[in-house]
Amino acid sequence: MRLKELRKGKGMQQQEAAKELNIPGSTYAGYERGEREPRIDMLIKLADYFDVSVDYLIGHEKTPNHVE
Numbered sequence: 001m002r003l004k005e006l007r008k009g010k011g012m013q014q015q016e017a018a019k020e021l022n023i024p025g026s027t028y029a030g031y032e033r034g035e036r037e038p039r040i041d042m043l044i045k046l047a048d049y050f051d052v053s054v055d056y057l058i059g060h061e062k063t064p065n066h067v068e
Contacts, residue, residue: 001058003032006050021049 007017018028023042030036031046038046047054055061 001031001034002052002056003028003046003050006052006057007032010050017049021045 014029015025018025027036031038043054047057052064053061056064
């Protein structure tokens, strides 16, 4: 997943992103490290938060395809 690059692109720390998404910091960190896999509802929430498509978020698209 592209979480780390998207988060850093917003100039945020992991804890800030986790707080904004209303999830524990350890959960968010696990997503970034690939130790945890988010459920589909969380994938959608993450994609919406970072204003990208789910396909881009999980690495299936090369361009962000921003959500409108």
